[in-house]
Amino acid sequence: xxxxxxxxxxxxxxxxxxxxxxxxxxxxxxxxxxxxxxxxxxxxxxxxxxxxxxxxxxxxxxxxxxxxxxxxxxxxxxxxxxxxxxxxxxxxxxxxxxxxxxxxxxxxxxxxxxxxxxxxxxxxxxxxxxxxxxxxxxxxxxxxxxxxxxxxxxxxxxxxxxxxxxxxxxxxxxxxxxxxxxxxxxxxxxxxxxxxxxxxxxxx
Numbered sequence: 772x773x774x775x776x777x778x779x780x781x782x783x784x785x786x787x788x789x790x791x792x793x794x795x796x797x798x799x800x801x802x803x804x805x806x807x808x809x810x811x812x813x814x815x816x817x818x819x820x821x822x823x824x825x826x827x828x829x830x831x832x833x834x835x836x837x838x839x840x841x842x843x844x845x846x847x848x849x850x851x852x853x854x855x856x857x858x859x860x861x862x863x864x865x866x867x868x869x870x871x872x873x874x875x876x877x878x879x880x881x882x883x884x885x886x887x888x889x890x891x892x893x894x895x896x897x898x899x900x901x902x903x904x905x906x907x908x909x910x911x912x913x914x915x916x917x918x919x920x921x922x923x924x925x926x927x928x929x930x931x932x933x934x935x936x937x938x939x940x941x942x943x944x945x946x947x948x949x950x951x952x953x954x955x956x957x958x959x960x961x962x963x964x965x966x967x968x969x970x971x972x973x974x975x
Contacts, residue, residue, distance in 0.1 A: 806835040806842075813845050822853035840874035843867070847883050851890070851929065854954040860887050878904060878911040885917065886929045892949070894926065894935060930956060946971070 804812075813828035829846035832839070847866035850859045864887045870880035881904025888897035898921050904914045920926050924937035937947040944966045951960040963972035 804831070804835075806832050806839060809835060810839075810842050810845065813842070813849070817845060817849055817852075820852075822849045825849040826853070838873060840870040840877050840880065843870040843873070844877065844879045844883055847880075847887075848929075851883070851886065855890060855952065855956070856954055860890060863887050875907050876909075878908045878914055880904075881908065881914060882917060882929075889926060889928050889934050892934075894921070897921075897926075932956060932958070 809828050809832035813825045813832060816822070816825035816828055826846055826849045829842045829849060832842040833846070836842075843866040847863040847870070850863040850866065853859060864884065867880050867884035867887065870877055871884065874880070881900055885897040885900045885904070888894070888900065898918065901914055901918050901921075905911060905918065908914060924939065925933060926935040927933050932952060933950050935947060935949055938945050946963060946965050949962045949964070950958055951962070953959050959975065961974040962970060963974075965971050
């Protein structure tokens with residue numbers, strides 16, 4: 772009888788302890804959104820043009836799992852598309868570089884980083900990054916086509932805006948035009964250079 776009484780005391784004590792714990796009605800796995808949920812949310816916001824919310828969602832995904840490269844690419848895209856400021860381009864560049872560090876076979880990261888360089892007027896750096904991407908990503912078609920833009924003479928950014936237009940005659944460079952845009956993507960200036968890289972005309 773004494774043994775049973777002792778057992779009842781133990782069970783009662785355990786019951787009291789459990790009653791003191793708050794119940795959430797959720798398992799550990801259900802605590803908060805998952806990486807995939809936050810990433811998908813970021814992709815949705817990005818497709819809707821809601822870039823600030825996309826940055827927040829991708830940042831949340833990165834905080835949940837900082838070793839997944841696609842979230843960095845998504846956030847980089849959102850930074851670039853939210854306004855072509857020096858701050859946004861710098862942040863995007865850091866994200867694309869981190870994505871390549873985590874996954875050197877992620878074609879979108881090379882394309883994004885090259886796009887930043889194109890917007891900054893660093894065309895040689897952009898081409899170098901694309902060539903690295905082509906080597907790492909097993910001759911990715913999208914990267915290959917981007918390189919062909921450089922060879923063809925018309926270089927555009929991810930928005931489809933022409934950034935540099937090169938003109939040849941009988942295989943010889945005769946002139947090239949550089950296009951500048953404001954933060955909202957409106958063309959504000961076109962500068963014309965001859966083969967000797969001397970400025971010959973400016974249109975605003």
